[in-house]
Amino acid sequence: NLEIIFVGRSNVGKSSLIRKLTGHKVKVGKRPGVTLIPTHVRLSDLLVTDMPGFGFMSGIKERKQDIVKDKVVSYIETNADRILMAVMVVDGPVFVEVVERWESRDEIPIDVEMFGFLSELGIDTVLAVNKTDKVKEKELDRTLDDIVEKLGILPPWRQWMDMIAPISAKKGQVKPLVSIIRQRLHDEKRDDLF
Ligand code: GDP
Secondary structure (H helix, E strand, O other), X not given: OEEEEEEEEOOOOHHHHHHHHHOOOOOOOOOOXXXXXXXXXXXXXXXXXXXXXXXXXXXXXXXXXXXXXXXXXXXXXXXXXXXXXXXXXXXXXOXXXXXXXXXXXXXXXXXXXXXXXXXXXXXXXXXXXXXXXXXXHHHHHHHHHHHHHHOOOOOOHHHHOOOEEEOEOOOOXXXXXXXXXXXHHHHOOOHHHO
């Protein structure tokens, strides 16, 4: 039994991506960021898990990001034995702007913090930069370099193509991510799974 978990903010395209990759619908409710329970798709021995999205939820005092963060961390701790990798999905066109907004308030952006957590927990983490269809082709390299730099990875991003996948779930352009997942499963001698 192996598991791949998907993490990311609400609205980055996590469920569109999982649907594209697995052919199964994962989202339960329509309102973004409401559910706090991970949802699963099972592909024979491979469990694909959509973790709750970080975001704000009205009516709850504590920031939802903190609740979700705790959920993700305890989920990983509980299921560490079977978790092969995490895919962190970000919204490519807006990522840097969102991070800078947090930085201007002297706060650590949730994505940056979560990325750090995952590596501290020893989880092999892949960054899926989604919505690249909204980025002009000649700006894509620069955008990706800026994103990885914000996450503490030394650009150019092309040095890290085994862990960074520019994709568009909407356009069905997900090959870079599929290749990385296949490589990890190959390393586990489970090419049959995906
Ligand atoms: P989730 O909240 O992260 O699960 O995000 P969803 O999968 O529900 O997608 C949120 C919104 O982003 C929807 O309106 C999607 O159609 C849109 N979206 C998802 N992937 C892409 C993409 O690759 N490109 C563009 N332009 N929009 C996307």
